[in-house]
Amino acid sequence: MTDGGGYLLDNQQAEAGVRFDALATLFNxxxxRHIDALGVAEGWRCWEVGAGGAxxxxxxxxxxxxxxxxxATDIDVSWMAADADYEVHRHDVGADPPPGDGFDLVHAxxxxxxxxxxxxALAAMTSALRPGGWLLVEEADPMMQPLACPDESGPAQRLANKLKHDFRTLMAQRGVDLSYGRTLPRLLRDAGLADVEADAFFPITGAACALLEQATVRQIRDRLIAAGLATGEEIDRHLDNLATGLLDVATSPMISAWGRRPA
Structure with a gap:
């Protein structure tokens, strides 16, 4: 997510590591499961797009x-070790040509x-597949379930949902498509892929959900305040509510869509 001043969720911020760990716990x-179902096996060539962490x-x-x-490619590769058992390249999937072709799997x-x-970016990822290769794209759809707390049972939950709305406002101002996830099956078919299917995964609550929310709010705190969308007092109160461990914080649905390049 970018704006004129850089990334809204900057990977150089200390909270980025917490976010990566929470996302891994929630969605790995x-x-x-999806990659195993596609048949990943020894000898496969894989491109992990926008890997972020390791x-x-x-x-x-x-x-x-x-x-x-x-x-593994990303525009910021600082969270991946140069001596890892996979290759790391700095790469902008929206602007740079594909870093190779003939991949059995491309995942983002x-x-x-x-x-x-x-x-x-989607065209580049599709073109990098070998005939018969699989593309797996997973994206959140914040507008499908826009609340931080679907069970809005009190003031703490109402505040969480208010700040989630403020966060979505920031994202929309920076060109983020908040309904993109639901379009993936159509986009994969339009890209010429066959055997297209999709499902969704939707964590309702848990320790990793709270950690992700805390790290995200801390990262965007200054921008929320600068934009006049939230006050420091509101943000501090929300973080205190999260620290109690009693706030059931959900994530947006993660939609996974996959398709195969025709042989």
Whole structure:
């Protein structure tokens, strides 16, 4: 997510590591289930787009073994070790040409919704597949379930939902498509992929949900205040409410869509 001053959720901020860990806890099981169902095996060539942290490319490297290859790309690769058991490249999927072709699997999670050149990025990812290769794209759809607390039972929940609305306002101002997730099946078919399917995963509450919310709010605190969307007192009160462990904070539905390049 970008604005004129850089990333709204900047990977250089200390909270980025907390966010990566929380996202991995919440969504890696679903992601890995989908990739396993697509048949990932030793010898596969995989491109992990916008990897962010190391958890997914590391898991892929274990699955494909020494005869396979995993390429992890991002515009900020600082959270991935240069000596990892996968290849790391700095790459902007919306602006740069694909970093190779003939991939058995191309995967992106929480990437395209934040890329201004979404259509070009999706085309690049599709073109990098081998005939018969799979594309798996996973994106949140905040407008499908727009609340931080679906059970709005009191003032703490109302405040959480108010701040979630403020966050969505910031995202929309920066060109984030808040309804992008639901369009993935159609977009994959329009890209010429076959055997397109999709599902959604929707955590309702849990420790990782709270950690993700805390880290996100801390990262966007100054921008919320500068935009006049929230006050410091509101943000502090919300963080205090989260610290009690009694606030059931949900995530947006994560929509996973996959399709195969025709042989």
């Amino acid at each position: 099981p679903s992601t890995f 958890s997914v490319p590391s898991w892929l490297a274990e699955r494909v073994g020494p005869t396979g290859h995993v390429l 999670r929480l990437v395209l919704v934040h890329v201004p050149q979404r259509a070009a």
